[in-house]
Amino acid sequence: MDTEILIVEDEQKIARFVSLELEHEGYKTKCIADGREALDEALRKEYDLIILDVMLPSLNGIEVLRRLRQTKSTPVIILTARDQVMDKVSGLDLGANDYMTKPFAIEELLARIRVNLKKSLGGTKTSYTLGKLSVDIDARKVTYGDDLIDLTKKEFDLLVFLLENKNVVITREKALDAVWGFDFYGNTNVVDVYIRYLRAKIDNVYKIDLIETVRGSGYIIRQD
Numbered sequence: 001m002d003t004e005i006l007i008v009e010d011e012q013k014i015a016r017f018v019s020l021e022l023e024h025e026g027y028k029t030k031c032i033a034d035g036r037e038a039l040d041e042a043l044r045k046e047y048d049l050i051i052l053d054v055m056l057p058s059l060n061g062i063e064v065l066r067r068l069r070q071t072k073s074t075p076v077i078i079l080t081a082r083d084q085v086m087d088k089v090s091g092l093d094l095g096a097n098d099y100m101t102k103p104f105a106i107e108e109l110l111a112r113i114r115v116n117l118k119k120s121l122g123g124t125k126t127s128y129t130l131g132k133l134s135v136d137i138d139a140r141k142v143t144y145g146d147d148l149i150d151l152t153k154k155e156f157d158l159l160v161f162l163l164e165n166k167n168v169v170i171t172r173e174k175a176l177d178a179v180w181g182f183d184f185y186g187n188t189n190v191v192d193v194y195i196r197y198l199r200a201k202i203d204n205v206y207k208i209d210l211i212e213t214v215r216g217s218g219y220i221i222r223q224d
């Protein structure tokens with residue numbers, strides 16, 4: 001079955017580039033440059049995922065998303081400019097599943113697409129197993145072999161967020177948004193601090209490299 005992705009972007013070069021890359025990965029794509037047309041198309045047809053730019057002619061991406069969400073839950077990744085923090089906030093508030101800040105690396109977008117398609121197909125997972133480590137989301141229980149690992153709420157949420165995005169580099173900013181929320185105005189260093197707590201309780205105790213640092217970017221949990 002084809003996976004169809006709607007690309008809503010008025011910058012022809014970006015739309016074309018993203019479309020070519022996605023088609024190369026085996027997705028079917030359609031590009032629309034106008035907000036109002038995009039909304040009609042997204043309401044008319046069942047897409048598996050929508051990539052939605054915010055700055056668009058006739059109807060901006062935030063408004064497209066707001067109207068789409070009145071009836072549909074198609075996964076949406078919004079594209080925002082680096083300086084438009086408000087777009088990101090209102091986009092996620094209105095039900096965007098994810099966001100990318102322009103300019104972005106195509107590999108990052110492809111990884112985000114895979115994560116969001118998997119979530120919408122398989123629903124959210126209730127447990128994760130990595131080697132001897134298992135995480136039961138409903139029971140909020142983490143074990144390594146027979147050992148119960150005692151994590152605080154934030155440590156647990158951060159670990160689950162990393163697991164949900166396995167094989168994707170998580171920036172400090174993304175971790176902060178997901179785990180601490182937008183009402184947190186502190187420094188992104190808090191993420192580093194909590195990664196240290198997690199490593200002290202898991203990596204260091206069991207002599208494993210669960211959480212990898214990606215220099216200059218963030219953190220990643222890898223699993224083949």
Ligand code: CA
Nearest residue numbers: 010053055056
């Ligand atoms: Ca645009």
